[in-house]
Amino acid sequence: MLSVFAKASRRYYSHLPEKVSTLAKFNFPLATNSIKSVTDNINDFINKKQKVTLNGHIHRKARIRPTLSFGFLRDCNGETVQFIANDSTKDKIMDTMKSLTVEESVSITGYVQPKQSKEGESKSWELVLEDIQVLNSSNIDAPRLEKLKQTRPEDLPPQFRYLQLRTAFYQNALRVRSKIAQSVRKVLVDDHDFVEIETPLLFKSTPEGAREFVVPTRQPNQFYALPQSPQQYKQILMSSGFTKYFQIAKCFRDEDLRSDRQPEFTQIDLEMSFVNSSDQVMKVVEDVVLSIWEKVKQTNVYTLNGSDELIRINAGIEGVQLSKLNYLTALQKYGIDKPDLRSNLSFISLEEYFVSIENLDFPVVETCVLKSAFDPTIKTSKPPKSLTSELNYSRRRPYIFMIKSEDDAQSWCELLLQKGFMKWNDKVDKEKLRKTLNLQPGDILAVSNRAHLPYENPTPLGKFRQLAIAEFSGKWQRPIRSENGLIDTYDFDKTIVGSWVVDFPLFNPAETSDDINVPYPKYDRSKLESTHHPFTMCKSDDYDLLETEPLKVRGEHYDLVINGVEVGGGSRRIHDSVLQQYIFEDVLKVNNYQSLFGHLLKALSMGCPPHAGLALGFDRLCAMVVGTSSIKDVIAFPKNQSGSDRVVESPTAVDEKVLNEYFITTKVS
DSSP states (O other): OOOHHHHHHHHHTSSOOOHHHHHHTTOOOOOSOOHHHHHHTHHHHHHHTOEEEEEEEEEEEEEOOSSEEEEEEEOTTSOEEEEEEETTSOHHHHHHHHHOOTTOEEEEEEEEEEEEOTTSOEEEEEEEEEEEEEEEOOOTHHHHTHHHHHHOGGGSOGGGHHHHHTSHHHHHHHHHHHHHHHHHHIIIIIITOOEEOOOOSOBOOOOSSSOOOEEEOSSTTOEEEOOSOSHHHHHHHHTTTOSEEEEEEEEEOOOOOOTTOOSEEEEEEEEEESOOOHHHHHHHHHHHHHHIIIIISOOOEEEEOTTSOEEEEOTTOSSOOSEEEEHHHHHHHHSSSSOOTTBOOOOEEOTTTEEEOSOTTOOEEEEEEETTOSOTTOTTOOOOHHHHOGGGOSSOOOEEEEEOSHHHHHHHHHHHHHTTSEEEOTTOOHHHHHHHHOOOTTEEEEEEEEOSSOOSSSOHHHHHHHHHHHHTTTTTBOOEEETTEEEOOOOGGGOEEEEEEEOOBSEEEEEOOOOTTSSSOOEEEEEEEESSOTTBOBOGGGTTHHHHOGGGOBBSEEEEEETTEEEEEEEEBOOOHHHHHHIIIIISOOTTHHHHHHHHHHHHTTTOOOEEEEEEEHHHHHHHHHTOSOGGGGSSSOOOTTSOBTTTTBSOOOOHHHHHHTTOOOOOO
């Protein structure tokens, strides 16, 4: 059914538009300046009474007064300026002013004058109109949306995305994205001699972890698949004589959506051959990332030193600078493989004091203490809902206790035992436990259990830590070690802290319990999956374990984590075709590996050099630099939660005649 606007448009354009007024829209003066360029040189424009032409959109409805009328123009940078028409203005200009509607495209010409405050001091400037030309009018929806656009442009209906993009925030977001892309290319090409190569978007269906988008062809039962990443093509390129490849690549995954996921996304993809150490890739990636933050964002980047303090790192220094955090250490201390290291919150093992009895596969009891988290003098204090809501945990929640008094600091143990998931260890030293935790009124205590080698990611306590950092932003921040000593107080939200997470398990057992209502996940240890992807090389020290105990094998996999966000991940690859075939056939039990990966095995067998690489989430990186939690803010036309593009209303149904050409029939659900 046609919308009201579409019907109105059809009636309006049932004949050729009037010639003179229509062609006038195509003949207009080009902008001589942007609003910012005038502001930056305001004195010159005022002193010289220089004529200025600005192009843009009407930002707010004009105000018509007997002696002085004014309106507001917004230019392509999202900047706004007031323009005025006084009593000496020509009737034609006044007539145009009276008919102006928000979001109309206009060209205005005039001279700059200082805008006076009530005290008579010049604070800014305005443009005195000598001419105004409407280049295209806006429809009836624009005035209806004006208030929303002014107050919360992010809440504009998604079908009007182009109106969102006209506002300052989104203009800046996409311009920053462009600058980041330029910075990436400059560092990789100019500083490291990489070659930018495009790989095909019509690929083949292969298992890489996520659901694929398939593309039909006009051959019976023959389909392309859109690539989840250029992984296999870039490894083939390493066998093609190119030693340094990169691409700002489009990738596709048909998976459930949230703020940091889209069905189509962009990544900075790179690969290097004749690499004998992961550090060679890490160094290049650090140069890329440091350049982005230092030159585009003009922000310092920090990492951990040996004393768990934050230290600043700089671009252009030899060697890997970001700290390296072992995967198992990350899970033991922070309960997640992408910890936010701005916070010094970590876990205390209670294995010496308690034994888990609820599930013997999860024997490790541990706690996280939030010191001085609330005012104990307020008797009605409750833990924040974010920490206790079941909606914030994928399975079980930790047990949470508020220490409101000295008695609570002693009695929490008995209350925990009453939960029935653990018991005291033999010959427990309760006084030592009291001293270890040193609980005080105002503390919040969270207790949970996990496996020795956690495949849960995050663990219940790891999720609790994430929620606590978000709830109490900056409360438990690490000190910064500067040349002048320790700095304890700084802007937590604007501080950038990075680290490499290394020594991941190469494989993990397949999870067999999909029901999130079951508190403990179950695993089939006879069926293995790749933690990263099946092309990742193992640690040399663990090579023999591939045959005997593959779950103990560590991979040459490395993730870049910034402020608790996995920005990118990579690995050294298996460039030996015989070893790669063994992984497919004997470890992962891929029965049809030749049909799925025969092309790659063949390329590896023809003298392919050792190689390694990494992919950075470009959308996610841009969102972090802009300062938003949603990658939708840095994508021009994102999909919504159901995968729909509301601007163009895709996806759409396809005519049955077209489907027949592709041997496709539809089924009504």
